[in-house]
Amino acid sequence: MTGTERRSRLRGPQRRAKIVQAALEVLAAAGYHATGMGAIATAAGVTRSVLYDHFPNKRVLLLAVLQEQNAALIEHVGGRITGTGSPEERMRATVDAYFSFAESRPAARKLLFDRTDEDDVEIQTVRWGIRESRTRAVAALLADDLRRMGVDPDSPAAEAMVELLITGLDGMAQWWARRPETPRAELVAAAMRLLWDGLGPRR
Template sequence: MTQVETGSAPRRRLSAAARRQRIESAAVEVFAERGYDATTLGEIATAAGVARSVLYDHFPDKRRLYLHVLGTESNAMLAQVADGITGAGDGRDRMHATIAAYLAYTRDRPAGRRLLVDPVPSGDPELDQVIRGYRDARAQVVTTLLAPDLARAGIAGAAVPVVVELLIAGVDGVARWSADHPAADQDEVVGSVLRLLWQGLPRYADPGER
């Protein structure tokens, strides 16, 4: 028997790894937009273009999927920033690379940034605590990066987490602005942030301040 020509190529079946990646990507987008409590697995399956039964093959419940994508996005953010922190050069060069890396992460993975930095409250205290843990981890990374510069500026003790939080919030604000203004010269954006931080920190304990 001759096979009837349909005029179109047969659809290729996605591998399990590809389906899982689609589910994870869709979950990040939907959780970031709607929050944990309002999101259903059916919405994520639809966004991923897979049957709900396929989603269950990879993630048995919403909580495990949410925790998984939180961890994945946090690791991605820290890995990208760590490339700047541990790169070559002096402290100024590494700070420049770190700022540029975070701005790039925000442009490349805006939903991931919202999920970690501006999450819709989950309605679950334990899950909210997990998110706070990731925030604390990011703050520790920045504190480690800036430790020598903070010490030189006379910033110590209880002032350290306050200054670090201010710096993180400021750089994140610039990152969001940069993502909304893609035509802006990114080198100039990074340079402006670097100059403010690098020149401002040493003046923190300036005895001549008014």
């Protein structure tokens, strides 16, 4: 069976998923401006005409990739936030889940947080919308914990706290990408030392 025959046997959703995965890898590695639709088609193992059957242009493809990867991140982390255990145990599980996402899906983390080289106003607007929806989603998942702290989950303070949590953890993930020899457990312990114990002296 030839490669063309194998491609023809893929169903539409399977082919679309293959294109999205290829676009994720190529866009994360090269950036938006340096990536052409031809390179994405080649990486996905499809023709340009098949690619355009699914996505009319690069902007639409990028937005689809961003939205799908953001949903995957929230799903990956959300189960730990609302899981069983004490608040501290759930926080530790959540921190570990974020680092496991960064470790297992580095292209997704990079495209969501690092790659902002687009100068398209619509893309920038959608990026901010995705960021705000992610913050609201995490704040909703943390609602009970926030209330126990005396913070209204719908307040600006809650959103600011969630932003600090997300950007702080991603900053550590970026540091980790430069020092991959650091064990994930050590990174989780360091994050918990700051997030849970604070900067004061340990009791």
